[in-house]
Amino acid sequence: MHQDLGAVKNEILLEMNPALLKTISDLKSINIPEDRKKTLQPLIDFIQHKHWNNQPIRLNFICTHNSRRSHLSQIWSQALAYHFGLQNIVCYSGGTEATAVYSSVIKTLKQQGFNDHKLSDGSNAIYAMKYAVNEPGIIAFSKTYDHSFNPNTEFAAIMTCSQADAGCPFIAGAEKRIPITFEDPKAFDDTPLELEKYQERSLQIASELHHVFSKISSNED
16 A cells, blocks of 8 residues: 555656755755745644545635735646645635736746746636646736636635735634735835845745645555
């Protein structure tokens, strides 16, 4: 059994983008404060319960404009779930209003190892972010959290910004509401620190989600 699990892990490592694997490997060196680990625990518990019961796991990351933090969270979450060999996890994102995926989000994820494919132009462009050669790209475009692209029942609503958390006291259809808020890199838009701060926020989100998925155990443990 252990040999089979090892073979699956090797296949995952072979299929993932090499530059992305390097970024993921480096995440382990990022310290996560104890208070943040407590903040992340409800998400770990939600995923673990679903995993043990062989139930679909739907995670909808929600922020005000669905333009920055919610997309970083969705894309990293889907890639890291795959990295840890976790099945039946589908990640989404949405906002209280629709705008557009901000360009520095795409630039940052490309620098950290994702491959981007622009599927449409316009004021709300659509991207597919690839993390592995044989896996579908993660579709990224700005939408409201209750858009038809997203699930309408049996999902966890992960609130990634305090404004959305305060402005949406009730998320229809959510099985669980989990506030995990991050500071907005938008504060550094159009400054010399813009890309540096987007990379910093992306790595924080990635390291915390890496912690989450690393804690999920199988029924056999």
